[in-house]
Amino acid sequence: xxxxxxxxxxxxxxxxxxxxxxxxxxxxxxxxxxxxxxxxxxxxxxxxxxxxxxxxxxxxxxxxxxxxxxxxxxxxxxxxxxxxxxxxxxxxxxxxxxxxxxxxxxxxxxxxxxxxxxxxxxxxxxxxxxxxxxxxxxxxxxxxxxxxxxxxxxxxxxxxxxxxxxxxxxxxxxxxxxxxxxxxxxxxxxxxxxxxxxxxxxxxxxxxxxxxxxxxxxxxxxxxxxxxxxxxxxxxxxxxxxxxxxxxxxxxxxxxxxxxxxxxxxxxxxxxxxxxxxxxxxxxxxxxxxxxxxxxxxxxxxxxxxxxxxxxxxxxxxxxxxxxxxxxxxxxxxxxxxx
Numbered sequence: 001x002x003x004x005x006x007x008x009x010x011x012x013x014x015x016x017x018x019x020x021x022x023x024x025x026x027x028x029x030x031x032x033x034x035x036x037x038x039x040x041x042x043x044x045x046x047x048x049x050x051x052x053x054x055x056x057x058x059x060x061x062x063x064x065x066x067x068x069x070x071x072x073x074x075x076x077x078x079x080x081x082x083x084x085x086x087x088x089x090x091x092x093x094x095x096x097x098x099x100x101x102x103x104x105x106x107x108x109x110x111x112x113x114x115x116x117x118x119x120x121x122x123x124x125x126x127x128x129x130x131x132x133x134x135x136x137x138x139x140x141x142x143x144x145x146x147x148x149x150x151x152x153x154x155x156x157x158x159x160x161x162x163x164x165x166x167x168x169x170x171x172x173x174x175x176x177x178x179x180x181x182x183x184x185x186x187x188x189x190x191x192x193x194x195x196x197x198x199x200x201x202x203x204x205x206x207x208x209x210x211x212x213x214x215x216x217x218x219x220x221x222x223x224x225x226x227x228x229x230x231x232x233x234x235x236x237x238x239x240x241x242x243x244x245x246x247x248x249x250x251x252x253x254x255x256x257x258x259x260x261x262x263x264x265x266x267x268x269x270x271x272x273x274x275x276x277x278x279x280x281x282x283x284x285x286x287x288x289x290x291x292x293x294x295x296x297x298x299x300x301x302x303x304x305x306x307x308x309x310x311x312x313x314x315x316x317x318x319x320x321x322x323x324x325x326x327x328x329x330x331x332x333x334x335x336x337x338x339x
Contacts, residue, residue: 001041001069002050002060002084002095003034029071036300040323041069057087067330068095069323073295078149078181079104081295096330098272098294106269106292107149109184113289119268121261122288124186124280131176135168135185142188144225145171147179151293153231155179161188161223189288191281193226194248194258197296197311198275199322200329202267207259208311212248217241235305244305246314258287265289273329276308298323 034049041047050059052072060068068088074080082100087093089100098106105111113123128148129135142163147155155175162168168185175183193215197208215224218241219234226243235241248255262277269292276296279287299306300319312322328338 001034001038001047002052002056002072003029003037004052004072004074029073030299032301033299034071036319037069037071037298037323040320041327043320044324045327052084056084057091060087060093061091064091065093067327067334067336068093069327070095070097071295071298073151078108081107094330094334094336096273096326098270098275102270102272103294106294107151109146109148109291110182112269112292115268116265116289119264121264121268122282122286123290124189124282124288126184126186129172129176129183129185131180131182135172139168139185140187141165141168143168143185144188145175146184146186147175148182148184150179150181151291153226153228156225156227158223158225158227158229160227161225189280189282189290191283191285192250193224193278193280193290194250194287195276195278195307196258196262197308198262198266198271198277199273199312199325201272201333202263202270205263205266206315207262208308209247209314210250210255210258211244211246211307211311212250214243214245217243231305237303240303241305244307244310246307246310254285254287261287261289265292269294272333274308274326 038047038049048063048065050056052074068084070084072084074083081103085095085103086100088095105115110126110128113126116123125140127136127139142161145160145162145168155178160171162171172183193213195211195213199206199208213226218230230241258279261279265277266275271294274296276293278290280290282288296308297306298309300309302313309319309322317325331338
């Protein structure tokens with residue numbers, strides 16, 4: 001099992017005088033998550049945890065496991081989620097989840113959107129702002145500003161929904177300064193938002209019950225996005241932010257349209273074994289792809305707002321069922337005996 005523990009880097013390794021952003025480690029897994037995944041796997045398999053660091057290649061080369069259960073997102077670089085699968089391919093090891101190309105494409109929001117657009121999959125119009133360059137003058141407002149290569153709501157604060165040129169430029173400058181990477185600016189879609197879990201590999205996929213994010217539950221005046229504040233500040237153990245409903249209360253026709261665009265996205269981006277895809281409705285009520293997460297969050301506590309486990313439980317799977325199911329789907333995909 002390859003993973004990254006939620007550990008702060010050695011401060012001496014930070015070259016810039018400015019401290020790293022407060023959400024630097026948002027994508028790394030907690031001890032609780034890693035322990036829960038390992039416990040699930042041990043129900044049927046021998047498990048050897050491997051930290052996905054600079055020594056991972058040598059450890060995997062020595063161990064040569066039958067299958068690498070990959071949840072490693074790494075910390076730095078636009079291709080960081082592809083590191084462990086790339087090592088596995090070098091060593092001819094089999095692994096769970098999507099391949100290095102798919103993982104890198106999905107982390108780079110613009111590349112994923114370009115491919116989806118080519119195939120006619122709806123997604124919001126977007127613009128890229130490179131460090132040292134001004135924001136394009138033709139950006140449509142309102143818009144939302146995001147770091148190009150981040151997940152887990154990193155760099156997306158409540159103020160990232162911008163309605164004036166001054167707000168746009170301020171947020172673009174701040175995100176580039178903090179994250180040292182390009183910014184993607186998307187036209188802000190006004191409709192309802194959903195997140196959809198998928199198990200399996202196209203065409204043998206199972207689309208889990210759809211989760212709706214109900215932004216009416218946010219504090220008064222908050223923008224209707226799942227921001228850093230919504231995920232890490234307003235949602236606390238003593239006062240959980242109850243903004244998720246699963247299954248979503250939507251008409252059958254809308255459910256079918258969402259599931260169709262989800263299935264097409266999995267096929268086009270060649271998603272394998274599992275993922276979670278964020279969808280938002282535009283002003284016409286049509287589902288648009290927001291982001292594709294081929295390494296989805298999997299917090300084990302049912303009280304945590306972790307949407308793939310939430311959807312899996314609604315479908316009748318326990319947490320262990322979900323984890324072991326991913327293993328079985330990967331084994332079947334490789335032609336291995338299914339336990």
